[in-house]
Structures are given as C-alpha cells and as structure tokens.
Amino acid sequence: MPNSKRNNNSQTPRLEQKLLLTKTERFYLNILELPYHILREKYLPVVEIDDTYHPYSEDLHGVLVKLLPYLGLTDQEEKVAEYIIYNIDSSGKLRITPLELAEKFNIQVQQAKELIDLIFTEFAEEIQQNTVNENLMYIEPDIIMTPEKVEVRKIEVKDPIIAKALQMREETLFRICEEIRKVNEYFLRGYRKYPQIFTMRYMARLLGVHVSTISRAVRNKHVSTPLGILPLRFFFGRILNKKIVLQEIEKLLKLDSELTDAHITLVLKSAGIQISRRTVNKYRRMLEILQNNQNDKTTPSTGG
Template sequence: MLEAPFSLLKERFGITFELNEDIIPTAEDLHITLFRMLPVLNLSDEDEKIAEFVVYNIDSSGRLRITAEEISNIYGIDKSKASKIIQLVMDTFSEEISTLSSSIPFEHYIQPDVFIDLEHVEVRQITVKDPLLQKALEFRNETLLKIAELVRKVNEYFFKGLRKYPQVITMSYAARTLGMSVSTISRAVRDKFASTPRGTLPLRVFFGKGTNKEFVIHEIRDLLAKYPNLTDRELSVLLRSVGLNISRRTVNKYRNMLEKTGRLNE
C-alpha cells in the first residue's frame, strides 16, 4: 500500500537529500544521481555492480580515475568487456557528468542513508510536508533500520576490524529473519550507502548469494604473490582467517583460473 507513495517520493525528490523549509539543494550529488540512473542501462546484476564501481571512480572534474585493465583485474573479466561497460556509462550519462561534475565538492559525494557503529544504528532522516509521503518515508526508515541492525549484528567482527571482508548475508536469510519479502530487501538496499566503522560502503556489499568471488580471487592472488608454494589447503585456511570461508576445491578452481589467464603475475 505504501510502495506507490514511496515510488512517487523517489521520482519527485530523489533518494538522498534532506528536504525541509530551510534547506533546498542547489544540485544533486553526481555519484548518487548516476547510481540512481544505472537501471536504465539494463545490465545484469553482475555487470551493474561493475558499472556502479565505474561511477564511484568518476572524480569531481568528471574524469574516470580507474582504467579498464584495473577493472578487469578486480572483477576477473576481459579487458574488452570492462572497456564496453566504461564506455556505456560515460556515453549514456555524459550530459549528467558534464552538468554535475563540478557543482558539488568531492567530500560531499556520498551521503550515507544509514549510520552503523558497534553499538547501534541510525537512519538519516528526510522531512517532507506531504503527510502521505511522510508516512511512506517512515515505512522506508523502519525497513532500513531493521536491515541495518541485521548487518550490524552479522558483521560485528568485520566492523571491529577482526575480519578483512564483510560477512555476506543472503537475501533469503534476511527476508526470513526480518519477516519481509526478498524483493522488499532488494529494493531497500539498492542505491543505499552506510556509514560504518570501516568507511562509507554501499549496503549491497553486505548482501549476495555467498562469498564475493572478486574478494576471493583478489586475496588468493595476493597470497600466492607472497607465498607461491602454498598448498590449496593452506590457502583455504588463510582465507578463513580473513573471513572468506572457501573450500579447498573452490580454492583450486580459482587458482587454476588465475594460472591459465596469467593473472598470478600481475
């Protein structure tokens, strides 16, 4: 019942700035604007994550601060595919990048929607005059608060610095635990950012089908660069120590992939 008003709210006011009688934003944040527009690219979930990373690396002058080769290395994709995604983002949003790139200082690029610390969570408040929209906002805030509290509990060790990577929560587990639908969880975390003890992060990094493949590949490559004689079992144990629970068989698969593609020596 409240989804229609919330959709209207997003369409009319955007998803991140605070609105009241005294504060009227003069320009939208470049990154948040582009994050919100990413669905128009009609990409797969995995490719949209890469496009999101591209957007995050556009600086205050509208220039890209990362190369196709670096994206290829991080996500384990062909350089040509990385180039196509970069080109798609830069071409599709060229007008927005040109208009907004110099309007807001870099330090204001990412405004967190939720604040998570070791003891509690808080949702950034947005105020509007329309009572129906305000009710929709309250529903949004309640949903975000519950999700953020789950993230805080599950990732206590990550936030304390005892894990190198976040503990990924599956959408189905979050839905069962919070008594919500998977689609509600998915919509709630989309394009949202959390201020945490480990920095400001997209809420999406805490959710997925399992351990993030890019994290695992990056860590295996780093470990083998330092200790090339490690066995698959030893790698599996070391990965567990940084919060990546990967079987020896999976380690072997990624190791072989790195060797075949020549990425171990990058």
C-alpha cells in the same frame, strides 16, 4: 486447523506480491527507494543527528579507487583500472580511448575495452551519484553504522501520509542495516579485510519481506562507517567474486603449501569470506591446474 497459520499469513499480503497497488502503497515504495539527499530537498525541515561519524567528503575518484581492491583484479589490471578512474571527468565521461589506454600500458585493445566496461558497469551507481548533480558536493549517507549501533538519518514532516512513509523507510533501513552490523562488527573495527555479505533473497527471508523491498531499500543508499562512506549494496555480495577468492587462496598457499583445505577455510572465514571446505578444494585444484599449465609452457622442450 493445519492451514490456520498459512491463512493468517495470507491475510497480510506483501505490497510487492499484489498485482495492483493503491496510490498510497506506490507512494510508500517510492519513498523507500529515494536516497537521503533527495528526501531532504523535498521534505524540510531536517532533524539532524550527531554527524561526528561522517567522514570528510570524497570526490568520484576517491570513492572508486577505494572500491577497486574488491573487483578481484591483478596488480597490473588494478593499475590500468586506477588510470581509467582518474580519467573520468566531472560529467562521468571517459577522457581516453581504449586504443590510448592499450598503448600506454602495452595491453591488447580488447583487454582495455573490457576493463573500461568493468569500471563503468560495476561502479555505475557511484559514477551516477557523484556526477548527476553538480551542486551535490559530497555523498550524504542515509545511515550511520558503527560496530555498536545503527542510526538512520531522519526527516520529520507534518503531513501524516508522508510521515508514515518516511517512518516505514526508516524502519526498513534500520532492520536491514542492523542485520548487517551484527555480522560485520570485526569488519567495521578493521579486523577483517572483507565484509560478511548477504544475498537480497536471504535478507528478505530474514526480515519477512519481499525481495523487491530489499532491492528498493538498498538502491542508491550509502552508509557512513568507520571505514568511510560505502554504498549499501557493498554488503550484498556483488564484489567478492570467484577471482578474488582464488587470489586469497593462492596467497595462502605461497606462504605455506602444506596448509590443509580445512585450515584455508578457517583463515578465509576469519577474513570475512564465507566459503565451504569443498569449494576451497575445488579452487585449490583449479590453481594447481593453472600452475601446471604455466610450468609446461616455461619448460623447454628437448629435441631428438
């Protein structure tokens, strides 16, 4: 029958697509969402794995400063943003006002507010992770990822329902991170500046699960890599924005203005930025317009 495949698939509905979930299904999804350190506190004993890949503990400021370059800020904005970060106290509160920030760096108060909002919006998860629990001395990664392998930290319990939920969590995280690892070997080895990123929808299609399953699995999780501990959502595209791509293209054109769009596309892809030649051409024209506007402003007018 032509619809037999569709009917077979419909017999195994995904949990998130059902209107009503059983108590056990809700429990499985809650376990999937919880980070390692909370699960460890709730369900001991812990089966520890080789933690030689775990980097030394980092404080809030170190974590945020490490992620700053991926916001696509200018050099001046990055200096201001770093100052903002080092003025976030241990409870996650900012010790300076936008007015004080504006006066110190000679910028508009509105720009100061926007940079503060950017830091607290983009890094909300990291700030919460590092300040919500004063007894948590460092981020405990849920996953260890090297260029060669992925390992999910395990917790073993005797209760069969809890054990099954933990096993499903481990399998889901492993499948997600294995896909990430396979396309990010060069990034993990330090050969690429940026990671290859996924959308959650694409990852869901790849694994045959609902997109909300990916969202739950990624939320509040951290992965230990040779580059340090990174939030798992780092690999899901929120950081490589339009501004950072424009900056990379501008840098390349300053080195060689004769580069073709095809050459720029190849260079960006080798750095981990997935982009089409058509998009490169569009951004290149945007840079040319900006440059022409700047030249018009700096060219003195000749009076009659």
